[in-house]
Amino acid sequence: MILCTSVSCKEQVTIAEAQKLTISEGFENPLGFYDETPSFSWQLPVSEGVSSQSAYQIVVASSPDLLPDHADLWDSKKQQTAQSTWVEYGGAALQSRQNVYWQVKYWNQDHESSKWSEINQFELGLLNNSDWNAKWIGLDTKKEKVIGSQDNILHRPQYLRKGFELSNDVASARLYITAKGVFDVAINGEDVSDDVMPPGYTPYKVRIETLTYDVTDLIESGQNTIGIEVAAGWHSGRLGWMKAYWSDTETPKVLAQLELIMKDGSKAMILSDETWKGTTNGPIRVSEIYDGETYDANLEMPNWTTNNFDDRSWEAVNAFPVTEDIRLEPKRHTTVKTKIELGTQDVVEKEGTAIFDLQQNMVGVPLLKVPMKKGQTLKIRFAEKLSPDGTFYTENYRSAQSTNYYIASEDGVIEWMPKFTFHGFQYVELSGYDTSKTPSKDWVTGLVQYSDFEENGTFTSSHEKLNQLQSNIVWGLRGNFFDIPTDCPQRDERMGWTADAQVFAPASMFNADVYKFWASWMQSVGESQYDNGGVPWVVPDVLFNNKVSAGWGDACTIIPWKIYLRTGDKKILEENFETMTGWVKYHESVTKNYISKMGFFADWLQPLPENGDNKGDTSKSLIGTAFFAHSANLTAKTAKALGKAEAFEKYNALYKTVANAFENKFFENGKVKDVAETQTSYLLALAFGLLSEEHEANAKRHLLEKIAEADNHLRTGFLGTPLLSEVLDATGEIELMYKILFNETYPSWFYSINQGATTIWERWNSYSKDEGFNPMKMNSLNHYAYGAIGEWMYERIAGIAPLEPGYKAIRIAPVPKEPLTSAAASLNTPYGKVSSSWEIKDGIFSLNVVVPPNTTAKVVVPGSVETFEENDAIEKISAETEKAEFLVQPGNYIFKSKL
Numbered sequence: 001m002i003l004c005t006s007v008s009c010k011e012q013v014t015i016a017e018a019q020k021l022t023i024s025e026g027f028e029n030p031l032g033f034y035d036e037t038p039s040f041s042w043q044l045p046v047s048e049g050v051s052s053q054s055a056y057q058i059v060v061a062s063s064p065d066l067l068p069d070h071a072d073l074w075d076s077k078k079q080q081t082a083q084s085t086w087v088e089y090g091g092a093a094l095q096s097r098q099n100v101y102w103q104v105k106y107w108n109q110d111h112e113s114s115k116w117s118e119i120n121q122f123e124l125g126l127l128n129n130s131d132w133n134a135k136w137i138g139l140d141t142k143k144e145k146v147i148g149s150q151d152n153i154l155h156r157p158q159y160l161r162k163g164f165e166l167s168n169d170v171a172s173a174r175l176y177i178t179a180k181g182v183f184d185v186a187i188n189g190e191d192v193s194d195d196v197m198p199p200g201y202t203p204y205k206v207r208i209e210t211l212t213y214d215v216t217d218l219i220e221s222g223q224n225t226i227g228i229e230v231a232a233g234w235h236s237g238r239l240g241w242m243k244a245y246w247s248d249t250e251t252p253k254v255l256a257q258l259e260l261i262m263k264d265g266s267k268a269m270i271l272s273d274e275t276w277k278g279t280t281n282g283p284i285r286v287s288e289i290y291d292g293e294t295y296d297a298n299l300e301m302p303n304w305t306t307n308n309f310d311d312r313s314w315e316a317v318n319a320f321p322v323t324e325d326i327r328l329e330p331k332r333h334t335t336v337k338t339k340i341e342l343g344t345q346d347v348v349e350k351e352g353t354a355i356f357d358l359q360q361n362m363v364g365v366p367l368l369k370v371p372m373k374k375g376q377t378l379k380i381r382f383a384e385k386l387s388p389d390g391t392f393y394t395e396n397y398r399s400a401q402s403t404n405y406y407i408a409s410e411d412g413v414i415e416w417m418p419k420f421t422f423h424g425f426q427y428v429e430l431s432g433y434d435t436s437k438t439p440s441k442d443w444v445t446g447l448v449q450y451s452d453f454e455e456n457g458t459f460t461s462s463h464e465k466l467n468q469l470q471s472n473i474v475w476g477l478r479g480n481f482f483d484i485p486t487d488c489p490q491r492d493e494r495m496g497w498t499a500d501a502q503v504f505a506p507a508s509m510f511n512a513d514v515y516k517f518w519a520s521w522m523q524s525v526g527e528s529q530y531d532n533g534g535v536p537w538v539v540p541d542v543l544f545n546n547k548v549s550a551g552w553g554d555a556c557t558i559i560p561w562k563i564y565l566r567t568g569d570k571k572i573l574e575e576n577f578e579t580m581t582g583w584v585k586y587h588e589s590v591t592k593n594y595i596s597k598m599g600f601f602a603d604w605l606q607p608l609p610e611n612g613d614n615k616g617d618t619s620k621s622l623i624g625t626a627f628f629a630h631s632a633n634l635t636a637k638t639a640k641a642l643g644k645a646e647a648f649e650k651y652n653a654l655y656k657t658v659a660n661a662f663e664n665k666f667f668e669n670g671k672v673k674d675v676a677e678t679q680t681s682y683l684l685a686l687a688f689g690l691l692s693e694e695h696e697a698n699a700k701r702h703l704l705e706k707i708a709e710a711d712n713h714l715r716t717g718f719l720g721t722p723l724l725s726e727v728l729d730a731t732g733e734i735e736l737m738y739k740i741l742f743n744e745t746y747p748s749w750f751y752s753i754n755q756g757a758t759t760i761w762e763r764w765n766s767y768s769k770d771e772g773f774n775p776m777k778m779n780s781l782n783h784y785a786y787g788a789i790g791e792w793m794y795e796r797i798a799g800i801a802p803l804e805p806g807y808k809a810i811r812i813a814p815v816p817k818e819p820l821t822s823a824a825a826s827l828n829t830p831y832g833k834v835s836s837s838w839e840i841k842d843g844i845f846s847l848n849v850v851v852p853p854n855t856t857a858k859v860v861v862p863g864s865v866e867t868f869e870e871n872d873a874i875e876k877i878s879a880e881t882e883k884a885e886f887l888v889q890p891g892n893y894i895f896k897s898k899l
Contacts, residue, residue, distance in 0.1 A: 032212025568806020596624025670698025
């Protein structure tokens with residue numbers, strides 16, 4: 001082996017300041033922040049002289065002028081520790097509206113001090129219901145039940161406005177706002193934000209999120225006007241595929257509180273109350289998430305959010321005080337934004353209808369620039385795929401009409417996009433336009449919308465279809481992280497199905513900065529938990545059927561633990577521990593002699609089930625008992641991480657008891673007995689550690705037999721699939737996992753790619769070029785669950801995995817196998833970017849590694865060791881015939897070995 005390094009010099013005159021300062025789950029300088037007890041994190045610079053931290057000091061103040069020497073809120077003093085993430089605030093209590101400023105400095109491995117960092121800040125939102133003086137306002141829209149062809153409408157969109165006058169110049173203005181519904185707000189004719197469908201989707205009967213906007217630059221001395229559009233959204237619209245799910249929804253309402261500080265120091269508030277006026281006679285006639293939006297340009301109200309508008313014909317609004325039964329809390333993750341624009345790639349026109357192909361299944365809305373004649377109605381339909389004859393395939397949208405209409409008020413090119421709905425689509429069909437014009441690509445642009453997170457990692461390889469799979473995983477993430485983790489973005493669901501979430505959460509953490517997203521949704525999981533500890537199928541719970549399922553409700557134990565492993569932040573465990581224990585208690589309540597009676601969904605959508613059932617062949621009781629043991633084990637591990645010794649003993653003992661009962665009931669000498677023998681039955685037993693050590697080898701052998709029976713193809717559904725790579729990896733069958741991953745025939749990941757998939761599908765065979773669409777009603781072409789394989793691609797193909805929670809210690813151990821000749825990945829860990837890039841050329845394996853400051857890495861290099869170049873930054877741990885292991889300090893390295 002030849003080893004090349006780029007090692008930091010220890011001699012350094014000055015040490016650079018810390019980088020990327022964040023608070024809590026990764027927020028940078030947030031406005032309207034939710035957490036009055038934040039934690040602080042920072043990264044050491046990638047520079048000479050810095051490999052690790054020996055101490056830190058944080059100072060926190062109410063004014064930047066007080067930093068660093070006169071911090072009035074908190075001075076941590078010098079702390080002799082390497083901790084640079086999730087340092088808990090220990091200062092004076094923080095209050096609603098408070099501005100907080102902070103800095104950090106660190107001491108490197110040689111005890112040399114850095115400069116103070118730049119000053120960062122955060123401003124708290126309204127933390128308590130008692131902070132709200134405003135009232136909920138809105139019009140009575142329940143009377144408008146049936147409108148035109150979109151007969152699922154429950155509430156007509158509203159337009160609400162208020163004029164107010166200020167005699168002084170404004171120094172600072174904050175708009176605190178939320179809705180029972182979704183809203184858009186403008187002041188003096190200017191949009192306050194580019195947020196999409198705020199405030200978002202929470203268990204509304206428990207908690208509604210609020211937003212804070214800095215509107216200082218929009219307020220003028222003298223006359224001002226604020227205008228708010230509000231539509232039903234998730235709160236008051238129809239949700240679910242059955243009318244039985246649609247409650248008699250409450251009329252959408254808005255809560256707005258504009259707080260002003262004048263330049264002379266005086267204060268003023270403009271509140272939503274009885275003095276506001278409203279109308280439902282605006283241009284947005286219909287707006288439903290499933291069904292789309294209708295816009296009548298003849299009803300446009302020019303300048304209605306400015307002072308130059310006559311609202312004397314508008315109605316007085318109804319007003320209701322804020323009560324304590326629903327908590328109002330600042331939004332704890334990012335809003336949905338328009339993140340990407342996709343241009344049309346192809347247009348086909350036929351008999352007055354034009355179909356626009358974006359060549360990527362996406363989620364969001366179209367931006368339309370279409371020529372129309374006065375009085376024409378433009379009809380806009382959506383599809384994920386076309387039927388073989390070129391017509392729209394919309395059967396998989398089920399009852400979701402997913403159709404927009406635009407009624408033109410004059411001749412010319414209209415420019416419009418829907419505001420309070422979203423669609424899942426690759427194709428857009430237009431009809432009702434000016435047919436004297438030839439459709440062109442610039443008529444339709446796809447606006448891709450998802451929660452405002454950034455890329456967190458990259459993966460690429462020498463294999464085109466593996467790269468397409470990575471792209472499909474990322475696009476599935478984008479399409480289904482629309483304020484909550486949804487199951488699909490196109491049909492009459494779009495709900496937070498818990499099983500989809502728990503299997504995909506780890507892969508999502510590699511691809512995107514979604515810690516805050518998951519932390520927020522896990523809060524909703526806890527709020528949705530039933531009194532008996534059960535966790536509903538979907539969160540927020542809109543089904544209200546009091547039903548649970550093993551592998552679904554276990555999201556409440558699996559996701560927090562997986563997030564902890566990838567962040568190192570114990571807060572996610574602390575926040576969810578009570579939910580975990582309640583769920584384990586529920587598990588136990590539906591068992592007899594520790595054998596579960598819970599099931600329902602089982603190994604959902606297992607391919608080629610012998611019983612012909614969507615729930616697959618694996619025993620529901622086996623699945624329920626396995627997840628009972630697994631959740632007890634994760635709850636025990638959580639208790640241990642939190643220092644809860646008594647709880648650890650309790651749940652660890654329970655885990656062992658259930659595991660023993662599981663083996664006695666369902667296995668004999670490592671072979672499944674008395675129930676169907678499936679790949680998933682063995683995967684659950686091996687992945688969750690439910691078999692005695694002497695029988696594990698037999699179970700592995702039987703698993704391999706089941707895989708061989710399937711011609712080395714998977715036969716796993718939602719619950720078994722994410723365990724397949726994990727178990728084969730742990731049992732040394734990585735070559736077999738490569739074979740399964742690179743299979744091209746059904747069922748396999750590449751099968752859908754061969755059929756033209758640009759996202760992950762709900763079914764392994766949602767569509768085939770030979771047989772067309774799967775006839776089943778559930779047939780989403782954007783359904784991220786099987787994208788869970790992305791975790792293994794990062795951790796084993798590229799080789800980046802945490803050895804300690806949060807990547808304080810990293811394992812870089814790629815396992816190259818045919819047909820790959822190269823692969824590379826990078827990941828932004830809490831400590832900085834780690835990367836692994838390998839290539840095989842002429843029998844020589846080359847591995848490029850970057851290890852971030854304040855971490856260490858165990859690098860496992862395949863191949864024979866011939867020579868080794870000693871270096872202070874690298875310690876050889878072991879060398880075998882097939883591999884060598886090294887303990888590596890931060891830096892950039894190139895390893896070469898002979899395969």
